[in-house]
Amino acid sequence: MIFQTAVLSILLCSVQSFTLQASFEKSDESSGNTIEDDDFSVSTLIEKANANLGNNPDDPLVMFGDIAVPTDLGNADPCTARGCLWPKATDGNVYVPYRISNQYSSRERNTIVQGLRTFAQSTCIRFTPLNRQRDFVDIQSRQGCFSFVGRRGRAQVVSLSRQGCIFQQIVQHELLHALGFNHEQTRSDRDQHVRILLQNVIRGQEHNFRRIQTRNLGTPYDYNSVMHYGRFAFSSNRQPTIVPIPNPNVTIGRATQMSPTDILRVNRLYSCNRTASQSDVEPVKRNQFL
C-alpha cells in the first residue's frame, strides 16, 4: 500500500510539472512533431487527466499510464491466451455488457455511447447495456482515465473522468484495454520500430516503457494505433521519449480514432466473422446494439 502511494505520488508531481513547463515554453520547431503539436494525442490527454490519480484511496494501482493493476498480481501482462477474453456468443458476436454511471451529463454519456458503438461498426464486439450478466464493464468518472487489461470477472471499472477523458479516442483506447490490448509501444517487437529514450523520461515513470511479450496477431507495428503513445509521453525535459526508427520524423501517437490495424487486431483476437459483423451494421439491426 505504501508502495502504491509512492508510485502514484510521483506520477502526480511529475505530470503537474510537465503541464507547467509546457505552458511556459514555446518551441520554434515547425516540423509538426513538437510537444505542442501533441496536445490532443491520446497519451497527452490521458497524462493530463491522470495528473491527480492516486488521491482517492478507492483508486486501483495504475501503471503504464492508464492500466489498472490488480494488486494481488502486481503486473499487467497479457492474459488473452489464458482466458481473459470476453466470450463469443453462438451468433459469432462478442457481447460485452456495460453500465454507465449516472455521474455523466447526457452529452458526456452520448460521447461514451458513440465510442462504444464504433466497435460494432467494424468488429464483432457488441457493447450491450447490462442485463444481469455477471461480468461487465462498469464505466465511471473516477480520477483519470484507466482500465484493466482484458476481462477481469464481475464488475470491472473503466474510469473515464469527466475532467479530461470524454473523447472518442480515449473511450476507444480504454475499452481496447478492457478487450485485452496493451499499448503499442510496449509490443514485443517495438525495438525494431521505436527507440525509447529513457534519459528523457520522468524519474519513476520508466515502467511505462517496459516491453511486454504481447501477442501481435500477425499485424504490423502501427504508429497510428490509438494505443500508441505520443513522442513526448512522460517526458521530464520536453525532449522526446519515443522516436521512430528508421525515420525519426514520422508522426506517432496522434490517432483520433481506431486505426485499420486496431480494428484488424480486434477482429483477429476475437475471431470475428467478417460476414456476421457486416450484416450487423445495417441501420435497422445496428440500433439493437452498441
Ligand SMILES: [Zn+2]
Ligand atoms: Zn492506455
